[in-house]
Amino acid sequence: MKLLAFSASVRTGSYNTKLIRLIARKLTALEVEVDLAVFHEFDMPLYDGNLEAADGVPEGARKLAERIRAADGMVVSSPEFNHGVAAPLKNAVDWLSRIKPPPTVNKPYFIASAAPSMVGGWRGAIALMPSLTYLGMWVAPDTFCLAQANKAFTEDGGLVDAALDQMLDRMLGNFVRAVNALDFS
Amino acid sequence: MKLLAFSASVRTGSYNTKLIRLIARKLTALEVEVDLAVFHEFDMPLYDGNLEAADGVPEGARKLAERIRAADGMVVSSPEFNHGVAAPLKNAVDWLSRIKPPPTVNKPYFIASAAPSMVGGWRGAIALMPSLTYLGMWVAPDTFCLAQANKAFTEDGGLVDAALDQMLDRMLGNFVRAVNALDFS
């Protein structure tokens, strides 16, 4: 099984990048092959219908689509912006939706988020769900929203809170089990 | 495979009841065993923490939980009320969440809706997604929202619009395939 994983933040020192690295480590320990991407690999302009008509879907979106096609599912950790989805992630979703056949159909997607706030990105996670299902994805019932992320990580990239760490382990275990089950190939 | 199906409307002549009957017929044709319930079988009071402390979870909710446990997944057709989830369905979700162990974990759920409006219940469908995932359910990527439901049905309970009918067939076929795949037992 192969899972695509990336952080939808490009900020240096991003908590979401820390979280996705930890998730990738945990998935590897579960004997999953992890394609840990950097969001910059998928750089693309803001969606623009005229641009699409002239030049087609940009290379960054096409690369992302290929990596999704090659994977059995995906895990993305994204900040929430202004109580909603982060624009960079929604923009990737919007370009992806222009690619035919869609690479996302029947792929399971695990939503993760990290934020310094107490809410931990839940509002962005919720805003994303209708778009992911519309792309044909199976949104995992478990969502991992890491609150107070500025205090959450140990020096070696683990979680300070053992209960949270076990919760993440359990969630990822469930996800891997479901991805195995949902193999439609 | 067995699927629980019901309309979350108790109104006589409900479009959602018409839709769930059609869905049940289509599922039966796919050789699925359908437990077609009537929402009144699960009558329960409005959620009230004091009532729960005194008397526990009401019988209607416990019956619903048993029927979910006995099924491999569920299809519910519900109206949207006031651009959000219909209170009767949310109330059932809220009581269900008080039952341990939860009967909903890892069960796939297909969201359907019918409404006389052009929007067809989409706003209620979207408002429901976070609650269903929180209960551990796999929300099907396909959602069937039937707009202008007052003009949508033939006399024998089919859909007037052949393209919509084929879309519903395709969606239910995909759902059945996924429920088979997601069998965790």
Add this chain to the structure above:
Amino acid sequence: MKLLAFSASVRTGSYNTKLIRLIARKLTALEVEVDLAVFHEFDMPLYDGNLEAADGVPEGARKLAERIRAADGMVVSSPEFNHGVAAPLKNAVDWLSRIKPPPTVNKPYFIASAAPSMVGGWRGAIALMPSLTYLGMWVAPDTFCLAQANKAFTEDGGLVDAALDQMLDRMLGNFVRAVNALDFS
């Protein structure tokens, strides 16, 4: 100016009831007349279209409508249930919407919530917004979601955290100012 205020929880010891009492105290100090209601005054059955056709809108909903009509705006503190709106509050919204002319048009509404979780009810607050606007209400830009409500209150019903207390003061001051401004009478 008169504001209707209530907690949408009937549970004994409810954090939302604590919060609405504090809010009522603060509004009174701002020289607002507060109609502090108890949610049980508005007891009503689950929405049921047949019941409505037979008996009309139930008395509890009509009483709520009258109290809203007599007020210049309202503040409601409600728990979130299962990452969405609490069914009892949504049910009140759904019955209210059946009353003509609607008592809610152009009334400002301040969303408050209290919960033992870190998220503090934000997911329920967000799920409520489309329904409130559909009823014609002006949703205040400020939302007060009290996280870890089990540890948030002093013995005399104030907030332990002085910064939160000041934030609530500022939010209520802004709301009162806007209710004054939005007087359409």
Add this chain to the structure above:
Amino acid sequence: MKLLAFSASVRTGSYNTKLIRLIARKLTALEVEVDLAVFHEFDMPLYDGNLEAADGVPEGARKLAERIRAADGMVVSSPEFNHGVAAPLKNAVDWLSRIKPPPTVNKPYFIASAAPSMVGGWRGAIALMPSLTYLGMWVAPDTFCLAQANKAFTEDGGLVDAALDQMLDRMLGNFVRAVNALDFS
């Protein structure tokens, strides 16, 4: 009174651009001064925390902020993308939120949308509400979502459907009245 109005689509032939032009015409007839902007005036890159740290908020976002500051409220017509907010509009919101003091506080915002679908952009409208309120804006209770927009316009830019046209007139009248009322200056 001055209102900022723009379409959040840059596509040639955009239905949202048609709709905002009609809205601007109607507002002008109500003796409102309309600042009808073109979204390209506010071109800005995708939000990127590193970019912000290096160069600050981009010029397009600062221009948008100034235009909002100079207005008493705003009307934006935006497509919905993939059952959620359109990335270009969310990106503008996300950059705007980085400007201090925020230009959006207490400004009323009228949500409009046009789409060829039957749903007319409602899902994008709903996804936007929490972000607008978080920026301090008063979201108008009325939302104008134009379904089947490909068939909705007359040759001179009016609406084919007289009932819809009257509804839009009534909504804009209510909005103008509220913007007058909400004048905090």
